[in-house]
Amino acid sequence: MQYIPNILFVITLVAGIGFFTLNIRKVIRNIKLGKDINRSDHSSKRWKNMARIALGQSKMVTRPVSGVLHLIVYVGFIIINVEVLEIIFDGIFGTHRVFKPILGEGIYGFLIGTFEILAFLVFVAVIIFWLRRNAIRIKRFLSKEMKGWPKSDGNLILYFEMVLMTLFIVMNATDISFQEASVGNPISQFVAPWFSSLEPETIHLIERSAWWIHITGILVFLNYLYYSKHLHILLAFPNTFYANLNPKGQLSNVASVTKEVQMMMDPNIDPYATPEGGEEEEVPEKFGASDVMDLNRVQLLNAYTCTECGRCTSACPANLTGKELSPRAIMMKTRDRLEEVGKNIDQNGVFKDDGKQLLNDYITPEELWACTSCNACVEECPINIDPLSIIMEMRRFLVMEQSAAPQELNMMMTNVENNGAMWQYSPMDRLNWKDED
Amino acid sequence: MNVPTMAEMMAQGKQPEILFWVGSAGSYDDRAKKITKAFVKVLHKANVDFAVLGTEESSTGDAAKRVGNEFLFQMQAMTNIEVLNAYGVTKIVTCDPHSFNTLKNEYPGLGGTYQVYHHTQYIQHLVNEGRLTITGSLDKRVTFHDPCYLGRANDEYESPRDLIRRIGAQLTEMKRSKNKALCCGAGGAQMFKEPEKGTMDINILRTKDALETKPNIIATGCPYCNTMMTDGIKFHEKEAEIEVKDIAELIAEAEQL
Numbered sequence: 001m002q003y004i005p006n007i008l009f010v011i012t013l014v015a016g017i018g019f020f021t022l023n024i025r026k027v028i029r030n031i032k033l034g035k036d037i038n039r040s041d042h043s044s045k046r047w048k049n050m051a052r053i054a055l056g057q058s059k060m061v062t063r064p065v066s067g068v069l070h071l072i073v074y075v076g077f078i079i080i081n082v083e084v085l086e087i088i089f090d091g092i093f094g095t096h097r098v099f100k101p102i103l104g105e106g107i108y109g110f111l112i113g114t115f116e117i118l119a120f121l122v123f124v125a126v127i128i129f130w131l132r133r134n135a136i137r138i139k140r141f142l143s144k145e146m147k148g149w150p151k152s153d154g155n156l157i158l159y160f161e162m163v164l165m166t167l168f169i170v171m172n173a174t175d176i177s178f179q180e181a182s183v184g185n186p187i188s189q190f191v192a193p194w195f196s197s198l199e200p201e202t203i204h205l206i207e208r209s210a211w212w213i214h215i216t217g218i219l220v221f222l223n224y225l226y227y228s229k230h231l232h233i234l235l236a237f238p239n240t241f242y243a244n245l246n247p248k249g250q251l252s253n254v255a256s257v258t259k260e261v262q263m264m265m266d267p268n269i270d271p272y273a274t275p276e277g278g279e280e281e282e283v284p285e286k287f288g289a290s291d292v293m294d295l296n297r298v299q300l301l302n303a304y305t306c307t308e309c310g311r312c313t314s315a316c317p318a319n320l321t322g323k324e325l326s327p328r329a330i331m332m333k334t335r336d337r338l339e340e341v342g343k344n345i346d347q348n349g350v351f352k353d354d355g356k357q358l359l360n361d362y363i364t365p366e367e368l369w370a371c372t373s374c375n376a377c378v379e380e381c382p383i384n385i386d387p388l389s390i391i392m393e394m395r396r397f398l399v400m401e402q403s404a405a406p407q408e409l410n411m412m413m414t415n416v417e418n419n420g421a422m423w424q425y426s427p428m429d430r431l432n433w434k435d436e437d
Numbered sequence: 438m439n440v441p442t443m444a445e446m447m448a449q450g451k452q453p454e455i456l457f458w459v460g461s462a463g464s465y466d467d468r469a470k471k472i473t474k475a476f477v478k479v480l481h482k483a484n485v486d487f488a489v490l491g492t493e494e495s496s497t498g499d500a501a502k503r504v505g506n507e508f509l510f511q512m513q514a515m516t517n518i519e520v521l522n523a524y525g526v527t528k529i530v531t532c533d534p535h536s537f538n539t540l541k542n543e544y545p546g547l548g549g550t551y552q553v554y555h556h557t558q559y560i561q562h563l564v565n566e567g568r569l570t571i572t573g574s575l576d577k578r579v580t581f582h583d584p585c586y587l588g589r590a591n592d593e594y595e596s597p598r599d600l601i602r603r604i605g606a607q608l609t610e611m612k613r614s615k616n617k618a619l620c621c622g623a624g625g626a627q628m629f630k631e632p633e634k635g636t637m638d639i640n641i642l643r644t645k646d647a648l649e650t651k652p653n654i655i656a657t658g659c660p661y662c663n664t665m666m667t668d669g670i671k672f673h674e675k676e677a678e679i680e681v682k683d684i685a686e687l688i689a690e691a692e693q694l
Contacts, residue, residue, distance in 0.1 A: 249590025250542035322636030373625030395505030420495030
């Protein structure tokens with residue numbers, strides 16, 4: 001009988017981690033629906049980027065207020081998780097504060113004391129975050145893509161963090177022997193008196209409840225990640241690792257087009273040649289992207305990583321001037337469609353055509369044509385997400401598969417084709433400027 | 438103006454030091470042609486042995502690529518690369534950040550690898566090498582609008598600013614500048630179409646940024662930015678007080694070329 005709490009704990013832990021693993025495998029499977037892209041080059045540069053941008057938060061602090069608040073929550077989150085390690089040990093072996101005798105009172109007190117201070121700072125930061133989202137009415141949190149679930153999602157995460165931090169402090173405040181030792185309780189010593197009028201048994205019961213709800217809450221939060229924008233706490237790391245290292249202005253050249261253009265320009269090629277016997281004729285590759293499967297894996301990873309902070313949208317010239325385009329919405333819609341495709345696969349084993357696609361059903365041509373390709377969104381993203389690459393890939397589909405460019409752009413392209421300039425001028429007049437005054 | 442072509446050079450058995458890629462705007466657009474000529478004056482002043490492709494030059498394909506027409510882009514690219522490689526070109530300078538970006542970043546993958554300079558980088562290089570001495574000055578308040586394809590796209594923020602300081606002008610920064618600069622609204626082939634429906638045109642917003650610095654001159658380094666900013670100034674009815682100028686024009690003006 002005495003092992004019941006231990007067994008319960010292990011079951012909760014295994015269930016929590018197991019279910020999370022199952023969902024993460026789904027994320028990985030969905031990302032792999034995208035096209036393979038080789039991003040294994042320059043690995044030392046990639047590690048450095050990850051260390052600097054994800055671990056070091058270097059791009060977060062370009063906006064100091066949210067940057068510093070985020071830094072507090074981030075550092076708090078990582079460091080306080082050391083405490084979770086102790087909770088897991090205690091839970092499995094039925095011990096109480098197992099690290100205390102191992103580390104000695106001094107070090108243990110210092111550690112827990114640090115956690116308490118961080119927990120308090122996180123709590124304050126999270127309150128300010130909540131105010132920024134709900135009271136201060138910062139513009140980027142009020143965009144139309146932030147209505148409904150994305151708004152509740154953002155708030156829910158903040159509530160989760162408030163509750164978890166409170167439970168951590170309450171757990172320490174109601175630990176009578178911990179308070180009596182009075183080492184490592186810089187915050188909880190002020191909370192402990194609130195409970196001092198209660199019976200010791202009641203205080204102990206509160207301590208146990210706080211302990212259980214705290215660890216269960218952490219497991220629930222872990223599992224919430226998959227359903228939320230909060231996956232960035234994990235995916236920011238691979239996302240910065242696999243991010244584009246080329247100059248931002250460099251747009252990839254489509255290899256299959258290169259082959260065809262080379263053939264067109266080769267005077268020695270026989271235009272009437274038939275494929276050699278036995279060779280199957282290749283199915284021509286689709287140009288550009290109309291659905292998530294046409295995007296590459298890094299683009300799909302980007303979609304799962306986006307935490308909808310909206311810095312991209314707040315810097316987008318199209319969005320700032322009231323156009324439909326919002327780079328954040330491009331990422332959110334890509335993820336929504338990818339999730340839909342994933343659920344389709346869960347139900348049918350393989351993807352069954354659902355008559356929908358990313359283009360039109362999620363992202364409209366109007367959004368795509370409003371982009372100036374200025375790279376402000378790419379520059380802004382604190383974890384190097386690249387909405388522009390998705391926009392360009394979808395324009396390629398519109399133009400090369402559907403000839404669906406706006407009329408003026410078709411005229412421009414006709415000019416380039418006919419006379420090598422975007423306007424209707426004769427190529428023979430190209431050097432006229434040198435003799436004009 | 439004395440502007441030799443590569444064909445003429447080749448006929449004389451000469452290889453110029455650098456090719457000046459004029460670009461479509463610089464060749465045909467009336468406003469951009471002035472920038473082209475100002476830059477040629479600067480090249481002459483520094484005794485740079487340069488040539489142009491003239492009628493053998495064709496659109497780099499930047500606009501076609503950004504529209505999504507990879508076929509047209511690669512046809513343009515490969516035709517241009519054939520010409521450039523046939524002349525044995527190794528160094529290119531251009532006044533157009535879009536051509537700069539495409540030649541520098543997108544041509545190598547298609548067989549055209551060159552050392553490519555934006556004209557502000559090249560002028561700075563000439564000054565640093567002592568081939569061009571800037572003696573004149575321009576006592577004006579100048580704000581610099583970063584072209585996206587020079588700035589964010591290729592991380593060049595300093596060359597144009599350095600030149601503005603060298604001519605003794607007073608450089609003032611807009612609230613959004615360098616990597617945080619706002620686009621003029623022309624990139625990604627927007628230049629060639631009407632904007633989507635919205636509350637304002639992008640160039641109006643960007644010129645507002647510039648006007649807040651109370652400049653005498655809005656300087657830029659891109660023919661398309663120049664058009665957009667000039668239109669923006671007209672919208673705000675400031676064309677009588679404020680000029681939009683390219684860095685090459687400012688140098689030419691300061692040096693009274």
